[in-house]
Amino acid sequence: MGEKGEAACEKVGRCAEHGKKLVYFCRLEKLKVCSKCAITGSHRGHTVVPVEEALSELKEEAEMLQQQVQEDFAILRSFLDSEEKVLMEWIATEKQHILEELERLKAECLERAKHLSLLMDPFKAVLQSTNLSDVLKVLNISSDGSSHPCETANDPVVRFEAEKFCGPLQYKVWKRMLQIIQTVPEAYTFDHLTAHPHLEISTNRRSVIPRREALPVDYANGRFDTCLCVLGTEAISTGKHYWEVTVNKKAKWDLGVAYSSVPRHGDIFYRPSRGIWCLTLRDGYCYEACDEHDIQLEVQHSPGRIGIYVDYEGGVVLFFDAETMLMLHAFRTHFTDQLLPLYSPCTMEEAVPGDQRLTIFKLNV
CATH class of the missing domain: 2.60.120.920 (SPRY domain)
Structure with missing residues (x-):
């Protein structure tokens, strides 16, 4: 046994029953034991390995666990980032659609205002006239029932439907997350x-x-x-x-x-x-x-x-x-x-x- 092994022996202590150094590890009962415990004592027949080997295995197992935890959380983070990106893009698309629709309605309103201004010009002129026939003529033209290009049906209400993106957002994402989780409660049955x-x-x-x-x-x-x-x-x-x-x-x-x-x-x-x-x-x-x-x-x-x-x-x-x-x-x-x-x-x-x-x-x- 090398110097490191001797140092490890000094740290692990001695067996209370036999007084020998606890240089072995019982895998069955997960205890440090001495050579006498392993050969003729209460741990006879159990799987026993040197403490150094057990420590090496424990270190390797801990490193594997760390890697697994990192991989599992990386999958969850990737999923959540993807869900957030999709939702934000959807909101941005809806926002752009609403803004474009509002710009269209704004342009139509300006066009209507322009036509209304043109319609008002004959009325302005006739209001300054004292000739009754001129007034009746203008009124007959404006009420002959013919449609004007600026006259349209009532426009639909344009609004941002925020409720589509609200509700139990976390719960909805969690339900979709179940698709990537490897182990969820399985509905077993009794035989x-x-x-x-x-x-x-x-x-x-x-x-x-x-x-x-x-x-x-x-x-x-x-x-x-x-x-x-x-x-x-x-x-x-x-x-x-x-x-x-x-x-x-x-x-x-x-x-x-x-x-x-x-x-x-x-x-x-x-x-x-x-x-x-x-x-x-x-x-x-x-x-x-x-x-x-x-x-x-x-x-x-x-x-x-x-x-x-x-x-x-x-x-x-x-x-x-x-x-x-x-x-x-x-x-x-x-x-x-x-x-x-x-x-x-x-x-x-x-x-x-x-x-x-x-x-x-x-x-x-």
């Missing part, structure tokens, strides 16, 4: 053929409701028979996906993703090693990420809707408070099979009033 008999799926297959009595359904091979779970219909085997589940004020639920081969009979265990990445709520306040060892989460605000994001190639499962878009937990892994959304509204809560269903949120645009 009723996988639902436990005590779970009722709504007609539109976007809500699941726990029932006290079992429904008269066939116990097919694909149906959960012990755990009150149901899978999603849409499989994930590539790309980035995001969906939201409305949980309202339920005191307990389970949400996540699982390999499509997840066991349907008997108890199942929410563990990444079992092909399940899950977040749970118990007692209305105890949020846990079901890693190889459960991780209790500090959630200040109880969200009424949970967002789930999956980057299949990136090996990422993220959970969000969909109301504030604050991340609740992140799983990192490497997927080897297709995924299906996994849901459980848990059992009917007798003492809890109100709606106890889970509902897939559908973005109406």
Whole structure:
């Protein structure tokens, strides 16, 4: 180990259990460990790499993230700049059209004024005459019913219709922006053929409701028979996906993703090693990420809707408070099979009033 490596060892400290330098990093539990922890201790069998390697990987990952953030915001800025340019050009075109129309009307008014002045000349002359026949002659000529070139129909009102450019401008732009956003809430559905008999799926297959009595359904091979779970219909085997589940004020639920081969009979265990990445709520306040060892989460605000994001190639499962878009937990892994959304509204809560269903949120645009 070089001088830099020795300096790094001095900075990382020593293991409280074995007194050895913490020169390794456990990827599973994301902790610095000593060689004895990795070989014979509590981290035996875990993926362990030198701290320097972990730091190098972290630096590379941070740089890639920075680049991705810059690219994503560049796309949004480009879209907004384009929308602004189109709107401003449209306003300028309308403005020019109105100005040209006003100039045309101005020219017509001047021409009419000129003709009216010519019509007034005979009246001016006859007013100075005392000959009644001259007066009647002029009056007969002016009232013979013949049209004059300066007489036209009433012109339409010319105005700038600002309302065409007003209204909920930001909302209209946001709806168009959805076309360039890669991940927006997808309207997933529940696979009723996988639902436990005590779970009722709504007609539109976007809500699941726990029932006290079992429904008269066939116990097919694909149906959960012990755990009150149901899978999603849409499989994930590539790309980035995001969906939201409305949980309202339920005191307990389970949400996540699982390999499509997840066991349907008997108890199942929410563990990444079992092909399940899950977040749970118990007692209305105890949020846990079901890693190889459960991780209790500090959630200040109880969200009424949970967002789930999956980057299949990136090996990422993220959970969000969909109301504030604050991340609740992140799983990192490497997927080897297709995924299906996994849901459980848990059992009917007798003492809890109100709606106890889970509902897939559908973005109406």
